[in-house]
Every structure is written in structure tokens, then in C-alpha cells.
Amino acid sequence: MSVLLTRRTLRVDRAYAELARGVDGAVALFVGRVRPDRGPRGTVTHLRYEAHRPVALTALTALDRAARARFGASRVVLWHRLGRLGVGTASVIVGCSAPHRAAALAGCRHLIERLKAEVPIWKTEERARPARRRRARPSPRRGR
Amino acid sequence: MARVRVLLFATARExxxxxxxxxxxxxxxxxxxxxxxxxxxxxxxxxxxxxxxxIFVNGESVARRTAPLAPDDELAIHPPYSGG
Structure with missing residues (x-):
């Protein structure tokens, strides 16, 4: 399956197997993961992904076709996870196979950039509140 | 009267x-x-x-906000995308 929106774990080995079914000399893979961004509102612990599924699948399929036409990609993988994901979890796998590395790498880069800009998928952050600093208690004065 | 279904995502839903x-x-x-x-x-x-x-109507992007609607159309609000 070259295009996928799923609540199940994304597996890099399966993406590679999908891309390596032919005899292309180059396979490029990109994996996006949930990172623990820090900010004044705390640190990201989870991201919730949602999609407008029918429109997103149409957009992903159009990206697949465009990458084949523009970069001569033989196989394309555009897999996005949905639901609540913890830090370190793969949220997206994008890949591209082509006869040579230049096309595979350029195609892969192109696909992830366009996916982020053009496919109706959204993430919402969950953050852990920053720990409050405890004020050091003044040490009781010792009488002399 | 025309009944229109509206879908709201992400910040629009919130x-x-x-x-x-x-x-x-x-x-x-x-x-x-x-x-x-x-x-x-x-x-x-x-x-x-x-x-x-x-704005999407029945899964198609709408360029003009003056576009007509028919009964039972589905209008979706897409805030800026943030996948990846």
C-alpha cells in the first residue's frame, strides 16, 4: 500500500520492503517522530493527529502520482499515523525508490514537504506543565 | 430552506x-x-x-466564498495543515 492513514504502528521495515520490491538502485526513506519540544507552556508529551480522511487520501494519491511523474520514482510510500502518539513514536513515513540516488532523495524531500503543506492532517499538542521552582526556605537562624 | 452539514477540524473544532x-x-x-x-x-x-x-465542499476545494451550495452539501473547515 503506497498511501495510508492508520491508527496502527508505522513500521520502517515494512516501508522499506514496499519500496524495495523492484530492482531500483536507490531507496530513500524519511521518518518523522514526535519530539519533546520545550516551551513556556511546558514540554510536549504527546501529539494527537487527525485528518479529513477522504480529502487527505485523495491529496496523498495525487502526491504519489506527481512524484512518479516528476522524479521518475518507481515506488512511493506515504504513510501517516493518526491518534494520540507519545514522544519518540513515528508519526509519518515517506519514501521513494528510483534508479539513482539523486532522484530518490529529491523525491523523498519533495514528498514530505508537500505532505506537510497540502494534506489535511492536523496535530494538537499535549504538554506537561513546567515544574514550579521551589523557593528555598530561609534557614532558621541559629541562636548564639 | 437548505440543510448543510459542517465539519470542523483541529483549531476550528476547538x-x-x-x-x-x-x-x-x-x-x-x-x-x-x-x-x-x-x-x-x-x-x-x-x-x-x-x-x-x-473551505471544502463535498471534498473539493472552494476558491470563491461566493460559491453556491445545494441541500445536503457537506462543507468542511480546514485550518492550516500541520501533519508530519
Whole structure:
């Protein structure tokens, strides 16, 4: 399956197997993961992904076709996870196979950039509140 | 009167407090902008989100907000995308 929106774990080995079914000399893979961004509102612990599924699948399929036409990609993988994901979890796998590395790498880069800009998928952050600093208690004065 | 289904995603859903709803608007003036006006009236917090959102009708992107609507059309509010 070259295009996928799923609540199940994304597996890099399966993406590679999908891309390596032919005899292309180059396979490029990109994996996006949930990172623990820090900010004044705390640190990201989870991201919730949602999609407008029918429109997103149409957009992903159009990206697949465009990458084949523009970069001569033989196989394309555009897999996005949905639901609540913890830090370190793969949220997206994008890949591209082509006869040579230049096309595979350029195609892969192109696909992830366009996916982020053009496919109706959204993430919402969950953050852990920053720990409050405890004020050091003044040490009781010792009488002399 | 025309009944229109509305889907709201991400920040649009948070602003309205719900992900889907139905609106009934006069069939004579049933256009995308009439639905957006009604949404702004009902959910004032949606106004800034609508200003930066793309609108889809029955799965197709709508370039002009004066586009006509038919009964039972599905209008989706797409705030800026953030996948990846």
C-alpha cells in the first residue's frame, strides 16, 4: 500500500520492503517522530493527529502520482499515523525508490514537504506543565 | 430552506466546541459565505480561524466564498495543515 492513514504502528521495515520490491538502485526513506519540544507552556508529551480522511487520501494519491511523474520514482510510500502518539513514536513515513540516488532523495524531500503543506492532517499538542521552582526556605537562624 | 452539514477540524473544532453540526439556511441565498457568516455569529471564537482556513465542499476545494451550495452539501473547515 503506497498511501495510508492508520491508527496502527508505522513500521520502517515494512516501508522499506514496499519500496524495495523492484530492482531500483536507490531507496530513500524519511521518518518523522514526535519530539519533546520545550516551551513556556511546558514540554510536549504527546501529539494527537487527525485528518479529513477522504480529502487527505485523495491529496496523498495525487502526491504519489506527481512524484512518479516528476522524479521518475518507481515506488512511493506515504504513510501517516493518526491518534494520540507519545514522544519518540513515528508519526509519518515517506519514501521513494528510483534508479539513482539523486532522484530518490529529491523525491523523498519533495514528498514530505508537500505532505506537510497540502494534506489535511492536523496535530494538537499535549504538554506537561513546567515544574514550579521551589523557593528555598530561609534557614532558621541559629541562636548564639 | 437548505440543510448543510459542517465539519470542523483541529483549531476550528476547538473554537466551536464541536466537530460537526448542521445548519439550515435560506435556499435562495445558499452560498459558502452565508454559512461562514452564520458560523461566526454562533461561535465568535471561530472568526479568526475562518480567516485563515481553506473551505471544502463535498471534498473539493472552494476558491470563491461566493460559491453556491445545494441541500445536503457537506462543507468542511480546514485550518492550516500541520501533519508530519
Amino acid at each position: 473554537a466551536a466546541g464541536r466537530g460537526r453540526l448542521e445548519l439550515t439556511i435560506p435556499e435562495a441565498g445558499a452560498r459558502v459565505d452565508a454559512v461562514l457568516e452564520e458560523l461566526r455569529d454562533r461561535y465568535p471564537r471561530l472568526a479568526p480561524v475562518l480567516a485563515t482556513s481553506r
